Amino acid sequence: MPSKTTLKDLANLAGVSVSTVSKALNDSPEIGARTRQRIKDIAESCNYVPNNIARSLKSRSTKTIGVIIPAILIEFFNKVLYGIEQEATERGYKIVICLSNESSRKEAESINTFINGSVDGVILSVAEETQKSKVYDHFEKSAKHNMPMVMFDRVLDDITCDKVTVDDFEGAFNAVKFLSDLGSKNILFLNPISNTSVGQHREDGYVKAVSGLNQEPNIVNVSHYTEIEKALSTVFNNQKIDAILAADEYSAALAQNAARLNNLKIPQDLSVIGFTNGMVAEYANPSLTVVSQHAENIGKIAAGILLDRIEGKLRAEPVNKVVKTKIVERNSTKNI
């Protein structure tokens, strides 16, 4: 605990009252120019820094927002976090982060950490366990406390609050269309996250698009990345497919590796598109064409909404922002 000089100390040194010092440092016009400067000099020489905790107590605002994400090592969340940080910093707010690690218990604990006045609002993406169990007590509690809250990506329909989501359905739909326009006629969907709402929306978009093209949906669900190589090799040996849409970037990279093992050239023999525009996609060989969710942007938008809400710039009804995806073209798809 840093030993701090306080207003009282300065008041003693200057031979004036605490309130005079406070006003002087805050450039109140009430204080004479000469006294003001004198006090400022003393403060300077003492390395005075006003105590933020005391200020927060007085002002009932912490200029801090809480962020709860399921994991920080997943690049998507990391990028969202980056976006949040940028927007927050720009608007003079700090961020404190908690990780739920996909657990409802940790998520609830984090909400409790935030509900006690230490932040002005919360941004979060719901933990997988919570989505499955459908136990939302902690969110109801925070809503009861009037805590400004925005959910992103993984949101809860049953909870009333501001939300920012990605149009995963359309993203997958457009990716199929993109592949089809390139001439692909047998497009496979590789899904390692079929048990999340997000994975499901992507599958739905794929099915819809492929049906529109009079192709049969061809879906490979895997529950682990390690299964991909074997699963795809089987496919390559028995069917002729000319494109793969993968539900995330890791599976897309692994699909490329599997293809190479089976002597398929990318993109000549096989086009590959993944979801999520991250490092792995960028540094893969060939570099991956992906459906970008604009992760960073999602973070900025979510933070923007939250801060607007905190600062009373929004009307009562919750805002519901849907972010469109975009295809980032690289070398894993033919360039025509």
Place this chain on the structure above:
Amino acid sequence: MPSKTTLKDLANLAGVSVSTVSKALNDSPEIGARTRQRIKDIAESCNYVPNNIARSLKSRSTKTIGVIIPAILIEFFNKVLYGIEQEATERGYKIVICLSNESSRKEAESINTFINGSVDGVILSVAEETQKSKVYDHFEKSAKHNMPMVMFDRVLDDITCDKVTVDDFEGAFNAVKFLSDLGSKNILFLNPISNTSVGQHREDGYVKAVSGLNQEPNIVNVSHYTEIEKALSTVFNNQKIDAILAADEYSAALAQNAARLNNLKIPQDLSVIGFTNGMVAEYANPSLTVVSQHAENIGKIAAGILLDRIEGKLRAEPVNKVVKTKIVERNSTKNI
């Protein structure tokens, strides 16, 4: 600002004094069991949550630590952050993060944000600009305020505080030895971070090791990842090299791609080792052999030291922990 019920509200409801309520809720033995329970029930029914800001003001402890990292999208820092979060959470602390984005100005601003009592201590890795400019005013200031501080990875010799560093010198040294044992005779060092202390240590280790093998140091410094492809192509055309040690994983991945463009087979014609054990290394093709710095562990260690310091468990002199590296072998180096 969530409208909160306070101790006063509860006191009114229960018809007792504020301090009685406080003691009851804190299970003070001074309060009779019946009153205590009655008060707790009332608190419960009001969804009472004690105000943390007020508590912090009183206790002069925020149970929060500040983290300043140069970037969050660099996986190494992200992993360290993860380690910090784990240790902090386990010991009952929250973390608030600021990004310096490698800028001295933002770094100083972050220090200022923290110095005002909003955190109990700080963990940081120095911004590139600060390392170049050697302007350390903000750190001296925070030291003057007795702010507990631990630097990790990129540290400043001139500042007295706890430090956690990686044995980058030895890491590079061992990597060269590893390559040499595999039969490599012309090992090139690719360095995109030559202006950081870390990049310099790695280079030193490389030079030392290579000299011991009676090879001439062969160093390619680049200031941008985009330069790598051209720089290496020139090298491949004019020299015969059979191994590359890259100072991070991204440059290692790009080196592989450059090699492939020049019709070099990995690992048959060329072995590649990178620094940092991240996603890109794991999903590269071929997967990259790397020097792991145990990023997550560094975070845990740094947080552990900081919390020990905050809680007064450490003697005055600064601790200086050096973390050893380890080679993680994958497919970019020959398997003999």
Place this chain on the structure above:
DNA sequence: GTGAAAGCGCTAACAG
């Protein structure tokens, strides 16, 4: 122009 006093919400020594 400057200062006294109240109060943000909580804790804790000290009375009763």
Place this chain on the structure above:
DNA sequence: CTGTTAGCGCTTTCAC
């Protein structure tokens, strides 16, 4: 056992 009081550091009326 319960209440009174003071105070953490700051801001802000309201007197003087």
